Amino acid sequence: HYKPQGKMLYFEKSELEAWLRQNPIKTKTQIEQEAQRYIMNHPAKR
16 A cells, blocks of 8 residues: 555555455355355264
8 A cells, every 4th residue: 555645545456456356255155155064064062
């Protein structure tokens, strides 16, 4: 990021796109599938 006048932050578009690709946001379906897999592989201990 860049702060030429000290008040606003500026980002290069390519840097933002690279960051977004590096930190993907999971969809609701992906989260539900992961939860199902976890439940199947880690049964409740009683």
